[in-house]
Amino acid sequence: MGGGESLGDFHEEPEPVAAADGKAKKAVTGKSPTRIALSRLAHDKLAIFCSAIIVILIALAIFAPWICDWLNIFPNQDSPDAPTPSEVLDQDVLFGNPGYPLVGPPYHGFTWDHPLGLAPKTGYDNLAVLLYGLRTSLVVATLATIIAVAVGVTLGLIAGYAKGVVDGLLSFIIDFFLSFPFVLGALALAPIITSNFGDTQTTLRNAEFIALIGVLVLFGWMGMARLIRGQVLSLREREFIQAARVIGVPTRQILFKELLPNLVAPIVVAISLALPGYVAAEAGLSFLGIGLSEATSLGKTVDVARQYYREYGLYLWTPVITIMILVIALNLLGDSVRDAFDPKTRR
Missing domain, CATH: 1.10.3720.10 (MetI-like)
Incomplete structure (x- = not known):
């Protein structure tokens, strides 16, 4: 943290005002504490970066149904177009562990159809x-x-x-x-x-x-x-x-x-x-x-x-x-x- 600063340290650039003697004078314009705080936040790079991350995560959460529909992936098997677990999971013992996906990790290569893979035993994306x-x-x-x-x-x-x-x-x-x-x-x-x-x-x-x-x-x-x-x-x-x-x-x-x-x-x-x-x-x-x-x-x-x-x-x-x-x-x-x-x- 730097040195202390008071509310009076923040002010808008005063505009020149014509005086009676013809010389220009500056009018003092203050800021409210809320505007001062918002100004600080606007110049805080860490706050802007964190805000961007939070906005992205909130957008992903809000538009989750549309994103899943666009990618043709589903959170569960209740959707009519979702594959059944028997179609995407190994029903036999694979490397000593039953129920792992037939596509994607952990035992298969990356696929854009399921970027983060499938859940074992359920087949959820x-x-x-x-x-x-x-x-x-x-x-x-x-x-x-x-x-x-x-x-x-x-x-x-x-x-x-x-x-x-x-x-x-x-x-x-x-x-x-x-x-x-x-x-x-x-x-x-x-x-x-x-x-x-x-x-x-x-x-x-x-x-x-x-x-x-x-x-x-x-x-x-x-x-x-x-x-x-x-x-x-x-x-x-x-x-x-x-x-x-x-x-x-x-x-x-x-x-x-x-x-x-x-x-x-x-x-x-x-x-x-x-x-x-x-x-x-x-x-x-x-x-x-x-x-x-x-x-x-x-x-x-x-x-x-x-x-x-x-x-x-x-x-x-x-x-x-x-x-x-x-x-x-x-x-x-x-x-x-x-x-x-x-x-x-x-x-």
Whole structure:
């Protein structure tokens, strides 16, 4: 990090203004903190590079059905044009391992028909599974981030602005959830979901999807709430808040129209750092078998592929590297956003 710099160090080039004596004077034009942060991000090469990677991965996830249709590959055998496992898999023992693909890796040459090969025992196309798994993981992480941020910001505003019993009660709830073990809660919830919603595959898939988001939100909103509470504690004694109270502005308007706009910077930074955490958490839970068992996700793909790490390394390392690239890009972008919104730092 370089030396510190203040908001006043950034300003637009002043334009000359004609004075009464005929000499040109410069008009001073300032920038808002948000524009300053965006300007920093626009000149941050690392942030631009990470943003490009994230946009590409998001585009691949969004257009997964069209990409698979264009390449004539399918994530499962339910598609009418997809080959059956008996057509693409070796049903006999091959090098001591049954069920490996007849085309592509690990024992055959590269083919454009299946760029990442086929999954053993099922014959699913690995590229299609990767794209749909990326789609599921991004949807889960994004929804969990949005809901957790909304809950954390709301409760943080109330706890920071209120006094006495309300603040004490909300603070106790925050501390209680922070002390509860996250993995233990997920482990306890998984068999409950399976036993109550395991009648059909579709019902179980939807229940696991909702439950996973619920678990991530339930154990993920506390950090945001504590951050916002601390910020509100320092803002509620400012002159503009005191003036709003004196003239009778409703509490809800003070919270969401006076305090919330001044919390945009920490909220944006928290979102940028929370999203990669949820991506990794979803992958970890699915890998442990307590996340999504009926839907395709990156974590589930890693869980299925780990037993083939010796003979079929591509099958395992493709989703692992995808998760690694996504999480690293999100984390580095989050660091850049944090530095951009902090007037005392400079990358």
